Amino acid sequence: MSRFWSPSIQSLVPYTPGEQPQVEGLIKLNTNENPYPPAPAVRDVLDQFDTSRLRLYPDPESALLKQSLAHTHGLNTNQVFIGNGSDEVLALTFMALLRQDKPLLLPETTYSFYNVYIDLYGIEARHIELTDDFRIDLSQYQQPNGGIIFANPNAPTGISVPLSEIRALLESNTDSVVVVDEAYVDFGAESATALIDQYPNLLVTQTFSKSRSLAGLRIGCAFGHADLIEALERVKNSFNSYPLDMLAQAVAVASLEDENYFRSRLDQVIATREWTNQQLQTLGFEVLPSHTNFVFASHPNVSGAELMAYLRENKILVRHFTKPRIENHLRITIGTDDEMQTLINYLQQHPKL
Numbered sequence: 469m470s471r472f473w474s475p476s477i478q479s480l481v482p483y484t485p486g487e488q489p490q491v492e493g494l495i496k497l498n499t500n501e502n503p504y505p506p507a508p509a510v511r512d513v514l515d516q517f518d519t520s521r522l523r524l525y526p527d528p529e530s531a532l533l534k535q536s537l538a539h540t541h542g543l544n545t546n547q548v549f550i551g552n553g554s555d556e557v558l559a560l561t562f563m564a565l566l567r568q569d570k571p572l573l574l575p576e577t578t579y580s581f582y583n584v585y586i587d588l589y590g591i592e593a594r595h596i597e598l599t600d601d602f603r604i605d606l607s608q609y610q611q612p613n614g615g616i617i618f619a620n621p622n623a624p625t626g627i628s629v630p631l632s633e634i635r636a637l638l639e640s641n642t643d644s645v646v647v648v649d650e651a652y653v654d655f656g657a658e659s660a661t662a663l664i665d666q667y668p669n670l671l672v673t674q675t676f677s678k679s680r681s682l683a684g685l686r687i688g689c690a691f692g693h694a695d696l697i698e699a700l701e702r703v704k705n706s707f708n709s710y711p712l713d714m715l716a717q718a719v720a721v722a723s724l725e726d727e728n729y730f731r732s733r734l735d736q737v738i739a740t741r742e743w744t745n746q747q748l749q750t751l752g753f754e755v756l757p758s759h760t761n762f763v764f765a766s767h768p769n770v771s772g773a774e775l776m777a778y779l780r781e782n783k784i785l786v787r788h789f790t791k792p793r794i795e796n797h798l799r800i801t802i803g804t805d806d807e808m809q810t811l812i813n814y815l816q817q818h819p820k821l
C-alpha cells in the first residue's frame with residue numbers, strides 16, 4: 469500500500485489467475501488451456517506475416533474479424549464486439565451495462581473475476597446459491613435486478629443450463645441486461661447466440677482461449693443487440709482504441725475458417741473428458757456432469773487440498789479453490805489422453821484411494 473495510490477485501490481483485491489510455472493515435464497491441468505495446437509492455418513498466417521506491417525497501428529475495429537464472427541453466428545457486424553480476451557470484454561461490460569441502481573444478480577459459485585469487477589466498479593450485487601446438486605436455478609433470478617450475469621456452462625462446476633431455461637428467464641426479465649459468459653460453450657452446451665435477434669437485453673460473451681487453443685493471443689468477443697454493442701464500443705474507445713493487435717486479428721480469422729479442425733479437436737477433448745470422468749468415478753470420486761474442457765470432482769476420503777498437494781509433488785498441476793462448499797473439489801483441465809492417463813495412474817497409487 470502507498471499513500472500515492474488512488475483511495476479505492478487501497479482495498480482492491482485483484483483476480484488471481486492459475487499459475488504458469490516454467491517447470492520441465494510439468495502436466496498443466498490448472499488453467500483450462502487446450503492441449504492441442506491451434507488450427508494449421510494459424511501457423512500459415514504467422515509464417516507469411518509481413519513484419520514491416522507492424523510499424524502501423526492495427527485496425528481499431530477489427531473489421532475482418534467482426535465480419536468473420538458475424539458470419540459464423542448468423543449476425544450483423546454491428547451485433548459483434550471484439551476485445552483483448554473475454555476478461556477485457558467482461559470488464560468493459562460491467563462498466564458499460566451493469567452499473568445500475570438495482571443489484572446485479574449472479575451465482576454464489578461462479579467465475580470469481582465477476583466479484584473483482586463488482587468491487588472495482590462499486591456495484592451492488594446479490595449472490596444466489598447454487599442448488600444442492602451445484603446447478604444454476606434461473607427461476608431464482610426472477611426478482612428485481614439491475615442486471616444478471618452467469619457463466620454457461622458455469623465455472624468451476626462445468627454444469628450447463630439448457631437454452632429453454634435461458635429463454636424463460638429472458639421472457640420475464642425484460643428490463644435489465646442478461647449477460648451469458650460462454651467461455652466453454654463449444655465443449656457441449658447450447659449457445660444463447662441463437663436468441664440474440666429476439667431479446668435486445670441479451671449479451672453473450674465468448675473467447676478464443678479455450679476451444680480455439682489461442683489463450684496466448686488474448687481474443688474475446690461479445691454478441692448482442694447493436695445498442696448493447698454500441699455501449700461497449702463507447703467504453704472501449706474511452707480506454708484503448710486498439711485492444712487487438714494485428715497478429716491476433718489475422719490469426720483469429722484464420723482459426724474461424726478451419727471448421728473441420730475445430731470440430732475434430734473438440735470431439736477429441738470431449739471424448740477424453742468422458743474417459744476421465746469414468747476413471748475418476750471408478751476411483752470413488754464424485755464428478756459433476758461437465759460440458760466444458762475440465763471436470764470438477766471431489767472424493768469422500770481425501771480433501772481437495774491434500775489431493776492437490778499430492779499431484780503437485782508428482783508434477784501435475786490442478787486448480788483448487790478455498791471457498792466453502794467447493795473446498796473439497798478439484799478442477800481438472802482435460803489434457804491429452806496421455807496426460808490424463810498419467811493423472812489417473814498417480815491417483816490410483818494414492819494410499820487413500
Ligand SMILES: *Cc1c(COP(=O)(O)O)cnc(C)c1O
Binds near residue numbers: 651
Ligand atoms: C477463461 C474464462 C474467461 C476468460 O477468458 P479469456 O478470453 O482468456 O480472457 C472468461 N470467463 C470464464 C468463465 C472463463 O473460464
